[in-house]
Amino acid sequence: MNQVTTTSNLLFITLLAAILWPSAGPVPWHLLTVAIVVKAIDLIMLATVKNEASRRGSSDVSAIILAILLAWYVATSRFIVLDKMLFPQPEAVLTLFVAELPDMLKGLVNSLILLVSGYLLAVATALPLGLLVGWRVRLFHAVNPFTKVLGPIPPIVYIPYAIALLPSFRAASIFVIFIGAFWPIFINTVNGVFNIPKGLLDSARVLGLKEHTLLLRVILPGAMPSICTGATLALVFAFVLLTAAELIGANSGIGWYVKNFADFADYPRVVVGIIFISLVVLVITFGTERLERHLLRWRN
Amino acid sequence: MYEVTLSNVNYSYGDQRVLQDITFTAEPGDFVCLLGPSGCGKSTLLRLLAGLSFPSSGGITLDGKQISGPGLDRGVVFQDYSLFPWMTAGQNIVLALEQAFPGKKKDEYRETAAGYLEMVGLADAYDKLPGLLSGGMRQRAAIARAFAINAPVLLMDEPFGALDAITRARLQDLLLQLWQQRQDERKTVFFVTHDVEEAILLANRIVVLGVNPGTIKGVFEVDLPRPRIRQELYHNQTFQTLRDRLVTVLYENILSELDAGQIVASQGDGI
Numbered sequence: 001m002n003q004v005t006t007t008s009n010l011l012f013i014t015l016l017a018a019i020l021w022p023s024a025g026p027v028p029w030h031l032l033t034v035a036i037v038v039k040a041i042d043l044i045m046l047a048t049v050k051n052e053a054s055r056r057g058s059s060d061v062s063a064i065i066l067a068i069l070l071a072w073y074v075a076t077s078r079f080i081v082l083d084k085m086l087f088p089q090p091e092a093v094l095t096l097f098v099a100e101l102p103d104m105l106k107g108l109v110n111s112l113i114l115l116v117s118g119y120l121l122a123v124a125t126a127l128p129l130g131l132l133v134g135w136r137v138r139l140f141h142a143v144n145p146f147t148k149v150l151g152p153i154p155p156i157v158y159i160p161y162a163i164a165l166l167p168s169f170r171a172a173s174i175f176v177i178f179i180g181a182f183w184p185i186f187i188n189t190v191n192g193v194f195n196i197p198k199g200l201l202d203s204a205r206v207l208g209l210k211e212h213t214l215l216l217r218v219i220l221p222g223a224m225p226s227i228c229t230g231a232t233l234a235l236v237f238a239f240v241l242l243t244a245a246e247l248i249g250a251n252s253g254i255g256w257y258v259k260n261f262a263d264f265a266d267y268p269r270v271v272v273g274i275i276f277i278s279l280v281v282l283v284i285t286f287g288t289e290r291l292e293r294h295l296l297r298w299r300n
Numbered sequence: 301m302y303e304v305t306l307s308n309v310n311y312s313y314g315d316q317r318v319l320q321d322i323t324f325t326a327e328p329g330d331f332v333c334l335l336g337p338s339g340c341g342k343s344t345l346l347r348l349l350a351g352l353s354f355p356s357s358g359g360i361t362l363d364g365k366q367i368s369g370p371g372l373d374r375g376v377v378f379q380d381y382s383l384f385p386w387m388t389a390g391q392n393i394v395l396a397l398e399q400a401f402p403g404k405k406k407d408e409y410r411e412t413a414a415g416y417l418e419m420v421g422l423a424d425a426y427d428k429l430p431g432l433l434s435g436g437m438r439q440r441a442a443i444a445r446a447f448a449i450n451a452p453v454l455l456m457d458e459p460f461g462a463l464d465a466i467t468r469a470r471l472q473d474l475l476l477q478l479w480q481q482r483q484d485e486r487k488t489v490f491f492v493t494h495d496v497e498e499a500i501l502l503a504n505r506i507v508v509l510g511v512n513p514g515t516i517k518g519v520f521e522v523d524l525p526r527p528r529i530r531q532e533l534y535h536n537q538t539f540q541t542l543r544d545r546l547v548t549v550l551y552e553n554i555l556s557e558l559d560a561g562q563i564v565a566s567q568g569d570g571i
Contacts, residue, residue, distance in 0.1 A: 199381025206350055206376040207449075208399050217395065221386040298386040298429045 008063040012039045015070045018078060030094035038065050088268035097272045104257060104276050111242055111253040118177025119238045126182045130189025131219055151187055155180035156244055163249050173245040180241040181234035188230025192223025228292045235288060301328035302363040302452040302488050309358035311344055317513035318344050324507060329486035333493055333503035341514030342492045346457045349490055350376050362453060372400045374453040375446030379461045382442035383430040389417060389441040390426035393448050400449035416444040420474060436467035447478060454487045472501060496546045500539060501528055508549050517549050
């Protein structure tokens, strides 16, 4: 049993004690459930994972979550040192979370349609264009000045204009997400092609590969490490732009949810929305990391 | 069996003359080692033969035809980066086979590729990514690929330069064995090295190149019977004489610089 596991256990026991203390009033079941789930996941990890670094990581993460829950609970529910309206109690937030989940999931579907449309559109255009521009020197020199000028423009500035220009909010959001995701993928794809070791290209040339075979089987996988970096960056941009666009013009979606309830000073729901968004991001990140590891499995 | 002819080949990179007036003919089925210190342009010469670069003047012909670019009549093995790291050893060979013999069934390619891997002693490596193979195994796979396309000319750029001595010896033996296998369709080989003993062990003829600019300093016939047995070679009078002559020619520049009064201190500073 190492030091961190002890810390995690200690925090868990302290949190239980704080929650279940006789004078604490009604038992906050949701908070209790979350604490137990966090600890249970940690214990499962410890039982199944052999790698020492992963085990320690799992214990560390559980300790941090439990510490936050403990601090949050104590500061809002036991000793009320924080403003009640701005800092809702964990139990209130968690109860609301469960109640609001169906609505938020519905909003999420709307948001994801925008996100996925814009993002896939960006991948579908930036990737082939990037490969071609990286491969054809003349094309690169023709396009590079425009990349230099247009690439760094923060896509957020397009939002008001896009909303005015395009027929629907949906089209405008997709457009802005597309622009935001396009440049990181495009620029990183071009760089990825540049960074393919010259020896590999020689090797491809002596095999007499036709251009489409070369692009598909050598240039694309050779540029893949850089493409993955760009695609991850693009996803973050896309997510930020999605929420930003929703804050401005939507009538549904996860960004709109937070903005809407903030307008009504309904801060428990704001916190619920933020927690929900972070969980969504967590799932998406997990998925993309898996995909990246699969695409680049030849690297280790 | 191709004859390879280089006539008055010059190559400049910017203002720098890399190769000057290279004239040489490799007989069909010849094993030629290009020997020289680093910077003599021996790798450049190999690139010209591979069609990856073109001479500034002069011409190179394969079987009487001018080289117009890379082609599958030449198998090439580099020191590294021969295999694509995102394909397994087998897939690497299949890709080459698809180019050399288009229009066959997938299974046929797979079978042929597996056969060539077995030939170089890598029967179990078909599904392994190059990153999981040792340096020696990677070069074996690269050799398998070069032989798989059945090209009459084989070009090798210091293929064993990054390997340890024992692995290198094993691969030298493998290469000779494969090259000798079929008397009637022996490949014409160009093998770049800076290792004198490697050159003598492998070659029929050794072309020694000098530096600045790269010129042919001499062509040496290796008059040793095959198969050459490594252990016996070292005691062989012909081997020893040839080695001494090659070393003398190879280090002429350095020796003359020494004569000119450039001091190389015993501690090695100054080199």
